[in-house]
Amino acid sequence: MDLDVVFIGTSGSTPTARRAPAATLLRRGGERLLVDCGEGTQRQLLRSDVGLVDLEEIFLTHFHADHFLGLPGMLKTFGLRGRELPLTIYGPRGLGELVDALRRIFGRLTFPYEIVELAEGDVLQRDGYELRVVGVRHTGTSIGYALVEHERPGRFDVERADALGVPPGPARGALQRSEPVTLDNGAVVGPA
Structure with a gap:
């Protein structure tokens, strides 16, 4: 704004x-x-x-x-x-x-x-x-x-999320809020 x-x-x-x-x-x-x-x-x-x-x-x-x-x-x-x-x-x-x-x-x-x-x-x-x-x-x-x-989320990079194996849904929402997520394979992906 x-x-x-x-x-x-x-x-x-x-x-x-x-x-x-x-x-x-x-x-x-x-x-x-x-x-x-x-x-x-x-x-x-x-x-x-x-x-x-x-x-x-x-x-x-x-x-x-x-x-x-x-x-x-x-x-x-x-x-x-x-x-x-x-x-x-x-x-x-x-x-x-x-x-x-x-x-x-x-x-x-x-x-x-x-x-x-x-x-x-x-x-x-x-x-x-x-x-x-x-x-x-x-x-x-x-x-x-x-x-x-207040902190505003940046643009979400869908291509990068796909490349890292982050599935669509709540995990991507967490990344958008700057929260790390743990994938099914155990890998932890954090916000860029």
């Missing part, structure tokens, strides 16, 4: 005329994962070929303003546009309190949402990969995210 990394904001603590604060979009298949949501993120998404419609998950790394100040405006925009798609917001301990405080700005949300607080060592299992929550050295409660793809 292809993975695209779209740098939405690459500025430091303040925006510049050409760069917005921190935001990175990961696209994998039909999934859209936004990591951080600095000021101007929704405008940058709208300017790109991504848009806001498909965004289902936001991952915050920490609560410095340059990493989350785009969130209140984005949530308000979702509400004003009649969003119905659920949204999940992930982040370090204290995320629930932060979103509760921000609700004074954007008001009641008209779409379903979930707040998930994470800590170093947490793992979010996905189809074909996992997101590992890692500790980072930064002020306050900060976390990082590592997207780790």
Whole structure:
């Protein structure tokens, strides 16, 4: 599965005329994962070929303003546009309190949402990969995210299996899963 990394904001603590604060979009298949949501993120998404419609998950790394100040405006925009798609917001301990405080700005949300607080060592299992929550050295409660793809089997070489005497069926399935098999003649065949 292809993975695209779209740098939405690459500025430091303040925006510049050409760069917005921190935001990175990961696209994998039909999934859209936004990591951080600095000021101007929704405008940058709208300017790109991504848009806001498909965004289902936001991952915050920490609560410095340059990493989350785009969130209140984005949530308000979702509400004003009649969003119905659920949204999940992930982040370090204290995320629930932060979103509760921000609700004074954007008001009641008209779409379903979930707040998930994470800590170093947490793992979010996905189809074909996992997101590992890692500790980072930064002020306050900060976390990082590592997207780790599950091992994918390579192309099965039928001609080689035939030449080695591996019969069709479960033995070939085991080889495809990188497991060695013992043939009827006692020979052990391992994955290439």
